[in-house]
Each structure stands twice: as structure tokens, then as C-alpha cells.
Amino acid sequence: MKFLAAAMVAILAGCAAPSGNHSAHVHQPTQAAVDHAAHAPAADPRVLVQFPEMLRTHTLANMRDHLLALAEIQDQLARGAYDKASEIAEQRLGMSSLGLHGAHDVAKFMLQGMQAAGTAMHRSASQFAIVAKDASVTGDLKGSVAALARVSQTCVACHAAYRIQ
Ligand code: HEC
Numbered sequence: 528m529k530f531l532a533a534a535m536v537a538i539l540a541g542c543a544a545p546s547g548n549h550s551a552h553v554h555q556p557t558q559a560a561v562d563h564a565a566h567a568p569a570a571d572p573r574v575l576v577q578f579p580e581m582l583r584t585h586t587l588a589n590m591r592d593h594l595l596a597l598a599e600i601q602d603q604l605a606r607g608a609y610d611k612a613s614e615i616a617e618q619r620l621g622m623s624s625l626g627l628h629g630a631h632d633v634a635k636f637m638l639q640g641m642q643a644a645g646t647a648m649h650r651s652a653s654q655f656a657i658v659a660k661d662a663s664v665t666g667d668l669k670g671s672v673a674a675l676a677r678v679s680q681t682c683v684a685c686h687a688a689y690r691i692q
Contacts, residue, residue: 585633596615599615620652648678658674
């Protein structure tokens, strides 16, 4: 528990550090971070879903690729490469990614709500892929960013509700 609290302080301090001014980045937790960690709720409200060890490792690796895909999509959008952003979303996060992620094997260990959260993510990513594809003609950056935000919201929703470790 002590270790956990220390880790949280370190993480929170990292977040609270001023960005873009590395010389001022002192590796000391701020008082606000310490207070926050001290008052953080002890109970974890997320539902624990039991996965076999290999599947758990595999799922976490997929998750890290999800985050990488989001970063790549943002990068492509910033370059105005809408087609590329669309393709990454569909192949790595969208309905086309179900085979890639072995979704069928994983689904049977998931609670129904978690399955639904996963489906919502795949759907929203495929919807983003369509919006971004259209944007390659219309240049609708705002619409694309809004559609991407809806994808991120599906990540947040599942993370708020479930854990596998
Ligand atoms: C269907 C549920 C679900 C969806 C949707 C989901 N995740 Fe996750 N993700 C999880 C769970 C469960 C964990 C493990 C959390 C835990 O056990 O503490 C996790 C962990 C992670 C991790 C940590 C991986 C590690 O190595 O520890 C990252 C990064 C991540 N998810 C990114 C994403 C991104 C980005 C998205 C959206 C594009 C996303 N996830 C969508 C359920 C989901």
C-alpha cells in the first residue's frame, strides 16, 4: 500500500510538473499531489474481470497498441493525412480489427457490459474512419477531431468500469 501511494504521488507529481520548461522540473511531489494521494479513495470501484494469464498479457499488449494507434491517428490528422488516419482507425481499432485482436477468444471471458464497451469502441473507430475518409475531400478537421474524441470516450468508459488485474 505504501508503495502504491508513493507511486501515485510520483505519477501525480509528473502530471503537475510544468510542461515545456524542463530546467524547472524538480522531482519533488507538490503539496497538492501529496494531499490528493492522501485523500484518494482506498476502494477501487472497478469490476475485476478474471482472464487467464496469457489472455491478460495479450489484452494489455493490445491496449498499448490501441494507445499507439490513437497517437498515430492524431499525428496523421495534424499532417492533414485524413486517408491515413482513417485507415489506421479502421484496421487497428475499428470493426476490421476484431480478427487481429482475437476478439472472439477474449469475448467469452468478458462480462456483457464489458463486451458492449468493446463493441462501442470498435463501432466508434469505424465511424471515425468514415468521417476522416470524407474529410480527405472536405477538409473537415473539426468533425474528424470530434469523431476521434468519441473514440477516446469509449476507452475512458471501459477503463472506468473494468479491470483485469
Ligand atoms: C472493453 C473495455 C476496454 C476498452 C474499450 C479499452 N480498454 Fe484499455 N484496458 C482495459 C482494461 C480492462 C485494462 C486493464 C486495466 C487494469 O486491469 O487495471 C486496460 C488497459 C489499458 C492500457 C494499459 C496497458 C498496460 O500495459 O498496462 C492502455 C494503454 C489502454 N488500456 C489503452 C486503451 C485505449 C487507447 C483504448 C481506446 C482506443 C482502450 N484502451 C479501450 C479495457 C478496455
